[in-house]
Amino acid sequence: MVEVQQLSKIFGAQAAVNDISFSVGKGEILGFLGPNGAGKSTTMKMATGYLPPSHGTVKLEGYDVQTDPLEVRRRVGYLPEHNPLYLDMYVHEYLEFIGSVHGLKGQPRRTRVQQMVDRVGLGREQNKLIGALSKGYRQRVGLAQALIHDPGVLILDEPTTGLDPNQIGEIRTLIRELGQDKTVIFSTHILPEVTALCSRVVIINRGQLVADSPVSELGAKAAGETIIRAEFEQAIDVAPLRALPGILGVEAEAGNRYRIRAAAGTDMRGAISRLAAQQDWILLGLRQEEQSLEQVFQSLTK
Numbered sequence: 243m244v245e246v247q248q249l250s251k252i253f254g255a256q257a258a259v260n261d262i263s264f265s266v267g268k269g270e271i272l273g274f275l276g277p278n279g280a281g282k283s284t285t286m287k288m289a290t291g292y293l294p295p296s297h298g299t300v301k302l303e304g305y306d307v308q309t310d311p312l313e314v315r316r317r318v319g320y321l322p323e324h325n326p327l328y329l330d331m332y333v334h335e336y337l338e339f340i341g342s343v344h345g346l347k348g349q350p351r352r353t354r355v356q357q358m359v360d361r362v363g364l365g366r367e368q369n370k371l372i373g374a375l376s377k378g379y380r381q382r383v384g385l386a387q388a389l390i391h392d393p394g395v396l397i398l399d400e401p402t403t404g405l406d407p408n409q410i411g412e413i414r415t416l417i418r419e420l421g422q423d424k425t426v427i428f429s430t431h432i433l434p435e436v437t438a439l440c441s442r443v444v445i446i447n448r449g450q451l452v453a454d455s456p457v458s459e460l461g462a463k464a465a466g467e468t469i470i471r472a473e474f475e476q477a478i479d480v481a482p483l484r485a486l487p488g489i490l491g492v493e494a495e496a497g498n499r500y501r502i503r504a505a506a507g508t509d510m511r512g513a514i515s516r517l518a519a520q521q522d523w524i525l526l527g528l529r530q531e532e533q534s535l536e537q538v539f540q541s542l543t544k
């Protein structure tokens with residue numbers, strides 16, 4: 243569980259993060275979105291205790307990031323945006339070092355390091371210097387260090403940036419597995435990734451929260467209304483259609499097609515079909531339009 247309350251970060255005259263609140267539960271994967279400079283990394287740094295907030299609080303599994311930093315470090319795994327690694331260390335050596343920072347010792351530590359190497363797919367590269375690894379494999383080392391102490395909360399800042407499509411697929415599968423019993427927050431600019439992985443999405447723009455919603459409901463919420471496209475065999479009298487409760491407007495288009503606007507979050511297709519039957523209209527097609535995440539993102543972050 244992660245609870246962010248009225249969190250702000252002021253840099254000089256700029257509110258990089260401005261009074262944002264949201265929470266994420268166990269077993270939930272939250273996509274954290276926003277354009278460049280929106281404040282995502284700053285929020286993640288505050289949520290992991292790497293940067294003190296100017297105002298507000300973050301609690302991880304009930305522990306306050308500022309007043310219980312040691313408890314928080316035990317419970318959070320963090321992959322920072324620029325994934326700082328010691329390039330002159332070997333993969334095993336580095337992970338053993340991170341394991342010891344978390345209090346792991348001896349054989350249990352070696353076993354845990356090997357488990358992480360296998361889990362993130364470092365296999366063939368595991369005996370190399372970190373500096374000799376490609377970007378994708380460095381990212382995997384970053385993930386392994388975030389997971390080594392089996393934290394309940396994972397905060398991943400752009401975990402798939404710079405990876406090839408095969409690697410992206412593997413890392414997504416890993417995130418999906420981890421999300422089954424952990425709380426996962428990850429930021430990304432790859433919107434289909436959010437649709438593929440996340441149950442919920444938070445969008446911030448210029449430091450402010452502009453959406454906090456299940457992915458499936460985001461389109462209707464952002465649009466403020468639902469659009470239905472209907473096609474009939476003949477031109478219809480739109481008056482009874484307009485009179486249906488929940489219908490906000492009907493516009494005729496070419497070829498006996500109609501664009502019907504309904505209240506957000508409603509599904510009027512059943513009512514429209516029944517009305518068509520009553521009125522003896524031959525209904526050729528009825529389709530509810532979905533706004534893509536990309537359209538929603540663009541409209542909320544202009």
Ligand SMILES: Nc1ncnc2c1ncn2[C@@H]1O[C@H](COP(=O)(O)OP(=O)(O)OP(=O)(O)O)[C@@H](O)[C@H]1O
Nearest residue numbers: 253256258276277278279280281282283284285323
């Ligand atoms: N240490 C700092 N000092 C001053 N300004 C900062 C500092 N860190 C971040 N900022 C500013 O805060 C704003 C938010 O930056 P942040 O890195 O959190 O954005 P982001 O959403 O992660 O962007 P991106 O998608 O480009 O990674 C930016 O305008 C940035 O210049």
